[in-house]
Amino acid sequence: MRRHPVRHGLTRADAIVIAAVCLAIVASAGAASMIASTGSLAVVEVDGISVLTVRLDTDAQAPVRGAKGELTVEVREGRVAVVRADCPNQVCVRTGWRSHEGDAIVCVPNKTIVRIQGQRSKGIHGITG
């Protein structure tokens, strides 16, 4: 085998590898943000007590008895909204459709909160070096 001095700089193959790695970083970041942002459950609480849990992957409509009157919670296309409510300000209805984990729709007069949660357990259990 012939001997050469140590090569300077990057080769074509190096550049391809580095470009592929950059692409993988961007793709995994995109995938991670998509997983992160979409919740999978909506939990309806009235006066701090959970009264209804609905999955966001199936369209549904459900009445909820709030502290003051009735609200209608609707799930459609992975999003959730309070579409009708017996309350004076209609803040909850105007909040509109929500789909991101951690989002919440609040109706103060009815003491009702719709929270969006992820299904998996969050957080990291252990880290090694």
Next chain:
Amino acid sequence: MAARSTTRRITTLGLLAAVGVSLFVLEALIPLPVPFLKIGLANISTLLALLLFDMPAAFVVVALRVVIGSLLTGTLFSPAFVMAIGGGLASAAVMGLARNAGRTAFSPIGLSVIGSETHVIVQFLLVSAVFVESLALSFLLPLLLGSALAGGLVVGWFSTRILRAIEPLGYSVEGQ
């Protein structure tokens, strides 16, 4: 030159393993915000063993480095040890295959990036298979791949400098 002198091979691999252990322990001492983000300086010894000798040499250096390094840092046979040996051997294997596939296709920097990315991907798979559900962990993937790229470039650069420095001592890289 590698195959021609067994004595030189043994002594050089011993030196590389020692350097690898030192870097391994040194890096374990550096406090980092997240433990899995490390430069992987110890990979310099694997890469040099591969370039100056061959793939078996790289395996020997990785195994010695991880076993002795884990003894010194008190992590022998712990999950960290499994991560280190799994990542290290896989990385040596893939770097070796990449080098054998095209003797001059990759510079030390390219090989080093291949090695560091293999290292984090194998560790990621090990962690998600054994310890944590993969979904929660997948948020870390871009961070891991990115830091491995940076670490790989640093390790490759150092290795190139070292190879150039030891060339007058009669250490040459075949086909490079």
